[in-house]
Amino acid sequence: DTAVSQTPKYLVTQMGNDKSIKCEQNLGHDTMYWYKQDSKKFLKIMFSYNNKELIINETVPNRFSPKSPDKAHLNLHINSLELGDSAVYFCASSPSGFRETQYFGPGTRLLVL
Amino acid sequence: QKEVEQNSGPLSVPEGAIASLNCTYSDRGSQSFFWYRQYSGKSPELIMFIYSNGDKEDGRFTAQLNKASQYVSLLIRDSQPSDSATYLCAVFNAGNMLTFGGGTRLMVKP
Numbered sequence: 001d002t003a004v005s006q007t008p009k010y011l012v013t014q015m016g017n018d019k020s021i022k023c024e025q026n027l028g029h030d031t032m033y034w035y036k037q038d039s040k041k042f043l044k045i046m047f048s049y050n051n052k053e054l055i056i057n058e059t060v061p062n063r064f065s066p067k068s069p070d071k072a073h074l075n076l077h078i079n080s081l082e083l084g085d086s087a088v089y090f091c092a093s094s095p096s097g098f099r100e101t102q103y104f105g106p107g108t109r110l111l112v113l
Numbered sequence: 114q115k116e117v118e119q120n121s122g123p124l125s126v127p128e129g130a131i132a133s134l135n136c137t138y139s140d141r142g143s144q145s146f147f148w149y150r151q152y153s154g155k156s157p158e159l160i161m162f163i164y165s166n167g168d169k170e171d172g173r174f175t176a177q178l179n180k181a182s183q184y185v186s187l188l189i190r191d192s193q194p195s196d197s198a199t200y201l202c203a204v205f206n207a208g209n210m211l212t213f214g215g216g217t218r219l220m221v222k223p
Contacts, residue, residue, distance in 0.1 A: 043157065043213040045210060045212070045213075
């Protein structure tokens with residue numbers, strides 16, 4: 001069984017559309033994250049979510065919103081997609097806090113045309 | 114100044130040599146330090162973490178931390194072609210955020 005899974009794996013869409021990426025972890029972890037990796041391979045944290053505490057990276061536009069229906073899921077919704085949103089988005093989880101080892105999902109490759 | 118800095122490389126070493134990967138960070142309050150490996154087109158996976166000053170060894174890998182110099186390194190002994198990947202340094206800082214460096218691409222040539 002995959003520990004951290006994401007769907008879809010690839011997402012191609014037009015500018016202005018709204019899309020969601022789903023993430024699920026079956027590790028029993030309390031904390032989940034969303035990262036963006038751009039074309040230069042720079043990995044930047046977007047959100048972390050732990051026991052209903054949401055920490056947002058202030059550089060993330062408010063078009064991005066995380067939604068967590070339960071501890072095992074953290075979805076990412078993106079409104080009004082822009083060309084600059086094209087990147088690989090990784091979901092990750094860690095056992096109980098931000099200091100611990102993070103386990104990454106396979107990534108979702110988003111291309112905005 | 115970037116919070117976590119790495120030389121982007123590529124760092125090229127012959128098979129069997131020691132590869133030395135370096136990382137500097139700006140936040141003196143940083144507490145935890147991680148090295149992740151990322152193969153092309155794949156997700157990052159943890160290699161090692163280190164919390165205290167000094168060396169930590171795990172198989173062919175050694176992490177070294179010097180908090181006074183704000184410097185963390187990863188040594189890979191007996192480098193193999195399968196070690197060719199991008200190595201990401203990550204630092205957990207006083208602001209409760211994990212910040213990644215830009216990564217160093219390592220190429221191990223047979």
